[in-house]
Structure formats: C-alpha cells, structure tokens
Amino acid sequence: MRYPPTSTALSTRLSPVATHPVSDTPLGSPSASRALWPSAVILDLFGTLVVAPSTSERNTATTRFASVMCVSPAVAESALTGSWSARHDGQLRSTAEVAAHLVARCDAPVSNVTALELLLKELARDRLRADAPLLQILEELRLRGLRLAVVSDASPDIAEAWSLCDLASYFDATVFSCQLGAVKPAPQLFGTALESLGIAPEKALYVGDGGGDELAGAERAGMRAVRVDRRGGPHGLAFGETSWTGSSIARVEALPSLLSMWRER
Incomplete structure (x- = not known):
C-alpha cells in the first residue's frame, strides 16, 4: 500500500503470525499437496516486492x-x-x-x-527500485515455469513508471487499481489478474503483506494466499490490515523453499 490516508484504519504493526522462514498450515493428503502446486504466483507490490514507505x-x-x-x-x-x-x-x-x-x-x-x-x-x-536478490528469486520462479503477475493499489505515477523499472520484465501481467478503477480487496482486481494469466483461481498463489485485506480477498477469489512480513520492516505504512492465521513466510525470497516443500509432500 502506498501513502495510505491517515483517516483509515492505519496499522504499522504486524498481526501475530509466524516469522520463521517458512510456515504452512496442514495440507492433508499427498493428492491435495499436488493439487496445490500453482501455475502462477500473483504478488502485491508495496511491502512485498518493494519496501513499504516508513x-x-x-x-x-x-x-x-x-x-x-x-x-x-x-x-x-x-x-x-x-x-x-x-x-x-x-x-x-x-x-x-x-x-x-x-x-x-x-x-x-x-x-x-x-x-x-x-x-x-x-x-x-x-x-520501484528492487533488490538484486529479489530479482534473482523472480527469475528462479519463472525458470520453474510459473507465470507471474502484480496486483497493486497504485497511483498513476507508479503505473506510468512501471515499464521503466527492473521488476517489469519478470511479470506476465500487471493490475493497478488506478487503471481498473477499484482498490483492494475488490474482486475485480484478482479476477483481472487471473484472466490476464489465463489460469483458474485454484492454480494461483497470492502473496502479499496483508494490507487492504488482500489475503482474504484473494481467498474469496478462489486462490490460496500466503503472507510475507512487510518489506521494509514492521513500521512500513499500511492500512486495512486484518489478522491472518494462514501460511506465512519471512520474505518473497523464501517462496521457492515453500513451493519445494509443497511439491515434496
């Protein structure tokens, strides 16, 4: 989330979730594990791929x-x-x-x-400046055959700068709220990303820091959701954050480990 209004429910405190590198809720049978292997990963931008402003x-x-x-x-x-x-x-x-x-x-x-x-x-x-280790992880995800998309509450200046940033070339689709006319957790944001990628909701994994009730919104859209600790630290600005008891990882860089764990089950 970027420059949130102070008149909304503002939170710079993380909800009580696990902060170890990879945490996951029980998946059940081996067949259930295989079904959870995604074809695509849809990611939040601020607080997930780039730091949330302090x-x-x-x-x-x-x-x-x-x-x-x-x-x-x-x-x-x-x-x-x-x-x-x-x-x-x-x-x-x-x-x-x-x-x-x-x-x-x-x-x-x-x-x-x-x-x-x-x-x-x-x-x-x-x-929109991204860390080199993050770019390496995005490249690894693509080499694994995963399609990638960004869904972000973003203003026009961000949307216009996107094509010039290092992140852009790693993504197959981008959905910015200012272009779609809706902010998280509006279902059309998630639906547009899925449609752009050409995949069913159950084959997509959503990853975000939890601002804007995005994780629950992604689940309502039929996707599995994973929370990352806010990039930039717990004092990064966010709003509309709700509690989360599902899967969590410390950083996007831990995604390959999480996916490998799912595949091995």
Whole structure:
C-alpha cells in the first residue's frame, strides 16, 4: 500500500503470525499437496516486492511536495491524505492529472503543476527500485515455469513508471487499481489478474503483506494466499490490515523453499 490516508484504519504493526522462514498450515493428503502446486504466483507490490514507505520517508516526501507547491507541510499532508482515493481508484488517470489535483487542493499556483508532476515521477521511480536478490528469486520462479503477475493499489505515477523499472520484465501481467478503477480487496482486481494469466483461481498463489485485506480477498477469489512480513520492516505504512492465521513466510525470497516443500509432500 502506498501513502495510505491517515483517516483509515492505519496499522504499522504486524498481526501475530509466524516469522520463521517458512510456515504452512496442514495440507492433508499427498493428492491435495499436488493439487496445490500453482501455475502462477500473483504478488502485491508495496511491502512485498518493494519496501513499504516508513513514516519518516512519507514525511520527507511530504516536505518535498510542500516545497514544490510553495505551501506548508501541513497543507501538503492534508492534500495527500484527502486525495488517496482519487489517486488510487481511477478518478485521476495520469500523473499530470494527479499533480493538477494536488495543486488545486492546496490552492497553490497553477504554474507549479509541471514541477510537481516531475517530482511525482521521480519519487515513483525511486519507490520501484528492487533488490538484486529479489530479482534473482523472480527469475528462479519463472525458470520453474510459473507465470507471474502484480496486483497493486497504485497511483498513476507508479503505473506510468512501471515499464521503466527492473521488476517489469519478470511479470506476465500487471493490475493497478488506478487503471481498473477499484482498490483492494475488490474482486475485480484478482479476477483481472487471473484472466490476464489465463489460469483458474485454484492454480494461483497470492502473496502479499496483508494490507487492504488482500489475503482474504484473494481467498474469496478462489486462490490460496500466503503472507510475507512487510518489506521494509514492521513500521512500513499500511492500512486495512486484518489478522491472518494462514501460511506465512519471512520474505518473497523464501517462496521457492515453500513451493519445494509443497511439491515434496
């Protein structure tokens, strides 16, 4: 989840789940284990593939927004908080529209729109930087024959920066909330990913840090879900987080071990 509104149920604390490298609930018979072997893995983005922003990082970004718009940090923070839905649920369709919307909310000079658009693009590129070990794991998953997809609550600046980031080439499909017009746990997000991959829900594994009630949403869509500890640590920003008692792993890098364990049962 990216820059969540402070007016929603905000959580920077992980629910009580296992934090050892691989944990799994009982699978039952060997035939059940084979049936659980996925054809595809669908992953959350923020907090799963890239770090969730901390409060400090958000404050730094807010200060930069304020400077560009020539307003106080408090005004900029209010604009960011109040515009979260518009930026993520499809009301705003481009980075330019996001910049214009924020400038208008701050009652800042229209002449600042271009500079704010450039800042949004810069920050988006920074937010999508991935660790080399993660990229190696994604490559390993692909070599195992798995199709990969991303489902993310994302604003247009992230969607536009995606094709330029190192992560993009590893994924067969991407579903961004700002393009679909819905945020997690809306079923159309998961359904669109499954349709894009051309697979049935029971053949897909969903992996995420749990923000936006995504894990339960994935299960309602018919997928198996696994939780990862939030990338960037337990103080990374998230909202709409619910308790989770299902399978969990410490990081996405533990996925191959989990999948191998399932296959061997």
